[in-house]
Amino acid sequence: MVEGPPLRADAQRNRARILDAAEAVFAEFGPRASTEEVARRAGVAIGTVFRHFPTKDDLLAAIMKRLLTQLVEEAGQRDLFAFFTLMVAQAAAKKTVADLLAGSGMNIRLPDAVGHLEEAVGRLLEQARAAGVVAAPVRLAEVMALLASVCQGALHGGWDEQLQARTLAVIFAGLKRY
Amino acid sequence: MVEGPPLRADAQRNRARILDAAEAVFAEFGPRASTEEVARRAGVAIGTVFRHFPTKDDLLAAIMKRLLTQLVEEAGQRDLFAFFTLMVAQAAAKKTVADLLAGSGMNIRLPDAVGHLEEAVGRLLEQARAAGVVAAPVRLAEVMALLASVCQGALHGGWDEQLQARTLAVIFAGLKRY
Amino acid sequence: MVEGPPLRADAQRNRARILDAAEAVFAEFGPRASTEEVARRAGVAIGTVFRHFPTKDDLLAAIMKRLLTQLVEEAGQRDLFAFFTLMVAQAAAKKTVADLLAGSGMNIRLPDAVGHLEEAVGRLLEQARAAGVVAAPVRLAEVMALLASVCQGALHGGWDEQLQARTLAVIFAGLKRY
Amino acid sequence: MVEGPPLRADAQRNRARILDAAEAVFAEFGPRASTEEVARRAGVAIGTVFRHFPTKDDLLAAIMKRLLTQLVEEAGQRDLFAFFTLMVAQAAAKKTVADLLAGSGMNIRLPDAVGHLEEAVGRLLEQARAAGVVAAPVRLAEVMALLASVCQGALHGGWDEQLQARTLAVIFAGLKRY
DNA sequence: GATGAATGAGCATTCATTCAT
DNA sequence: AATGAATGAATGCTCATTCAT
Numbered sequence: 001m002v003e004g005p006p007l008r009a010d011a012q013r014n015r016a017r018i019l020d021a022a023e024a025v026f027a028e029f030g031p032r033a034s035t036e037e038v039a040r041r042a043g044v045a046i047g048t049v050f051r052h053f054p055t056k057d058d059l060l061a062a063i064m065k066r067l068l069t070q071l072v073e074e075a076g077q078r079d080l081f082a083f084f085t086l087m088v089a090q091a092a093a094k095k096t097v098a099d100l101l102a103g104s105g106m107n108i109r110l111p112d113a114v115g116h117l118e119e120a121v122g123r124l125l126e127q128a129r130a131a132g133v134v135a136a137p138v139r140l141a142e143v144m145a146l147l148a149s150v151c152q153g154a155l156h157g158g159w160d161e162q163l164q165a166r167t168l169a170v171i172f173a174g175l176k177r178y
Numbered sequence: 179m180v181e182g183p184p185l186r187a188d189a190q191r192n193r194a195r196i197l198d199a200a201e202a203v204f205a206e207f208g209p210r211a212s213t214e215e216v217a218r219r220a221g222v223a224i225g226t227v228f229r230h231f232p233t234k235d236d237l238l239a240a241i242m243k244r245l246l247t248q249l250v251e252e253a254g255q256r257d258l259f260a261f262f263t264l265m266v267a268q269a270a271a272k273k274t275v276a277d278l279l280a281g282s283g284m285n286i287r288l289p290d291a292v293g294h295l296e297e298a299v300g301r302l303l304e305q306a307r308a309a310g311v312v313a314a315p316v317r318l319a320e321v322m323a324l325l326a327s328v329c330q331g332a333l334h335g336g337w338d339e340q341l342q343a344r345t346l347a348v349i350f351a352g353l354k355r356y
Numbered sequence: 357m358v359e360g361p362p363l364r365a366d367a368q369r370n371r372a373r374i375l376d377a378a379e380a381v382f383a384e385f386g387p388r389a390s391t392e393e394v395a396r397r398a399g400v401a402i403g404t405v406f407r408h409f410p411t412k413d414d415l416l417a418a419i420m421k422r423l424l425t426q427l428v429e430e431a432g433q434r435d436l437f438a439f440f441t442l443m444v445a446q447a448a449a450k451k452t453v454a455d456l457l458a459g460s461g462m463n464i465r466l467p468d469a470v471g472h473l474e475e476a477v478g479r480l481l482e483q484a485r486a487a488g489v490v491a492a493p494v495r496l497a498e499v500m501a502l503l504a505s506v507c508q509g510a511l512h513g514g515w516d517e518q519l520q521a522r523t524l525a526v527i528f529a530g531l532k533r534y
Numbered sequence: 535m536v537e538g539p540p541l542r543a544d545a546q547r548n549r550a551r552i553l554d555a556a557e558a559v560f561a562e563f564g565p566r567a568s569t570e571e572v573a574r575r576a577g578v579a580i581g582t583v584f585r586h587f588p589t590k591d592d593l594l595a596a597i598m599k600r601l602l603t604q605l606v607e608e609a610g611q612r613d614l615f616a617f618f619t620l621m622v623a624q625a626a627a628k629k630t631v632a633d634l635l636a637g638s639g640m641n642i643r644l645p646d647a648v649g650h651l652e653e654a655v656g657r658l659l660e661q662a663r664a665a666g667v668v669a670a671p672v673r674l675a676e677v678m679a680l681l682a683s684v685c686q687g688a689l690h691g692g693w694d695e696q697l698q699a700r701t702l703a704v705i706f707a708g709l710k711r712y
Numbered sequence: 713g714a715t716g717a718a719t720g721a722g723c724a725t726t727c728a729t730t731c732a733t
Numbered sequence: 734a735a736t737g738a739a740t741g742a743a744t745g746c747t748c749a750t751t752c753a754t
Contacts, residue, residue: 008754011717032210034744045719050746052717142344149331149345153323156330166320167327174352189734212727223736225731234728364733367738388566390723401740406725408738498700505687505701509679512686522676523683530708545713568748579715581752590749 015052017042023063031060068113075120080128081172083121084147088164091155118144128175135178146171193230195220201241205273209238245272246291253298258306259350261299262325266342269333296322306353313356324349371408373398379419383451387416423450424469431476436484437528439477440503444520447511474500484531491534502527549586551576557597561629565594601628602647609654614662615706617655618681622698625689652678662709669712680705 007015021042025033035056039046053059075083118140125143128134150171154164199220203211213234217224231237253261296318303321306312328349332342363371377398381389391412395402409415431439474496481499484490506527510520541549555576559567569590573580587593609617652674659677662668684705688698 008715008717010753014717035746036744046745047720047747048718054746056745138348139344141341142348145331145335145337145341145345146348148335149327152330152334153327157323157326159323163319163323166317167323170316170320170324170352170356171348172352173356174348174350177355178348178351186734192735213729214727217737224729225736225738226734228729229734232729364736364738366733370738391725392723402725403727403741404739410725412724494704495700497697498704501687501691501693501697501701502704504691505683508686508690509683513679513682515679519675519679522673523679526672526676526680526708526712527704528708529712530704530706533711534704534707542713548714569750570748573716580717580750581715582713584750585713588750 011052014042014044014048018044018049018052018059019062019066022059023067026060026063035059065113068117072116072120075117075124078124079131080121080124080134080143080175081168083124084150084171085164085168087147088150088154088159088168091151121147134175138175138178143175189230192220192222192226196222196227196230196237197240197244200237201245204238204241208273213237243291246295250294250298253295253302256302257309258299258302258312258321258353259346261302262328262349263342263346265325266328266332266346269329273333299325312353316353316356321353367408370398370400370404374400374405374408374415375418375422378415379423382416382419386451391415421469424473428472428476431473431480434480435487436477436480436490436499436531437524439480440506440527441520441524443503444506444510444515444524447507451511477503490531494531494534499531545586548576548578548582552578552583552586552593553596553600556593557601560594560597564629569593599647602651606650606654609651609658612658613665614655614658614668614677614709615702617658618684618705619698619702621681622684622688622702625685629689655681668709672709672712677709 018038022038025038025041029037035049036046038059039049042049049059053062071087074086078086121143122140125134125138125140129136129138150167153159153167157163159167196216200216203216203219207215213227214224216237217227220227227237231240249265252264256264299321300318303312303316303318307314307316328345331337331345335341337345374394378394381394381397385393391405392402394415395405398405405415409418427443430442434442477499478496481490481494481496485492485494506523509515509523513519515523552572556572559572559575563571569583570580572593573583576583583593587596605621608620612620655678656674659668659672659674663670663672684701687693687701691697693701
């Protein structure tokens, strides 16, 4: 990985503001929101956004990476079911992750960040299996698939807490007694 | 529902061709595909598309309605698990349904069509419960939620047949032993 | 060559106005002039320009083709020296031809149009040789090279009539007594 | 000419590096190359470029001046025909001179430097006339015009050595037997 | 003096929608 | 009813230039 020189303090501040703004804007309007809107909300000129992220896809990828990293950290502090529940609860707030993990037309590759999340979930899965709360034949692939699916569903379906709980209950039951 | 005068024969033919073209185009490129491309594939002029569907959203809604109607018919001929499996398998082919059920930025309301689908699935659920293959406390709401979620997941995740089968297996197990 | 259906009358009128405007604008400001300026001068909206010429390069190529075609016609009615003189005299007015023949960074290929011009000059050269006013060993390649060079020179140098005449006199003398 | 205080040693070094970089960059990409690219290749920050040359045109003018000065020196060591040949051969390498002598959209005035070149060529012309290899009535103006033209032609036309030789042969013959 | 981040006007291009033919 | 040309707001991106560090 090529690292440039450390950013100047003001540049670092702007980079963070842009990422925050982008996360909010894309969460609200989806990845089709305009880069201008991101700049406006970050309080910088459009050129500044493009200096930090040469293309819109770079910006989206950066948000994704940050969100996924947060998720990996959160995974370290929970069991599989709790993590599942957390992700679903946050899905709406993290519209961007859900949408972009899904790949809505953007050219974004995040093998590393996604890989780390998969590893983290893998660890949770092993613990769950060891604790006897997930059946032996359940593999990581379908757990990831279910996770992604339910996040999408929650995100777009606008589930209330009840519905979310009942839907997850079905999945958790299935994982336990596969 | 307000019905205008019956369409002229050629107008009716054009309407159908536009819907077919739109289904194909949006399935291939997603809802961001241009209306011009739809017109081109339908072999009509762009103005004709807009005469039949005053906005792009109207066109998308019309496709959705048609697809949902087909789904309702297919639901009548299957049991719950088979219908689930069919929908997931078709998710990629019907990118539009999945995306738009999800509401990717478009302003589309289809209460009727979605309602009919929900009723159809409700009937399958009752049959499944009666047959003892779905646990009593499982409600329609979470079944619909799971259905929508897994379609989204399959669509965007590019699942192979194996993964699809294993993922559905978890859900079916959960429905049975909730 | 693929020919679409014949253009509607209004479209044909606009196409011509755009070409005229483009010729004038690019003659005045060079190929870097904005497409908006062309639209403005043509009295059409920017979208109309892009409907007729999907990229800026297409527009530039179209101008070039038209100008080169005119030149070929003019070549048919003159002898070699007169044609040389005419082209130089028009160089400034046809800045675009000169600049783009030179290839100022644009991605334009006009093999046909340029080829036709070369053929026309070739015919003039043969006549001149037959008339004994051009030495036998002079080839078409260097005549074209001189033609292009002197056009560029006249264009950018802002020659007055005297200078133009004296410069061409040197070249004509060289062609005669090579 | 107004001279400021003498430059600090590092400033002088930077000025030279910027000019070298600019010459290379503009030779490679033409005058449309970005000033950032020049800074990058010079190994300085963009601000430094603009401190030394307040506008891009100033930078281009400075390169021109340096190149023209070199040409004047080279003129002193050659006869007219050799100088002509040298310039044409170098035209591609010195894209910038050719382009900017031509004035491709930039606002650049270099009366002094161009004047010196003209004087140098004037001396070559007198020597050639005295040696009887250029006809008496040939004036400096058309010699300069031919020089500029052929440089432009060679530059943009991508002539090979043969074509270059044959084209110059016509001009030299014309100069001799005007 | 040097640095390099920020600015913002400007550009090519797209596309839903309108309307004259 | 169909056609397809015209519209023009919007978007991603560039780059000369300024100015805080």
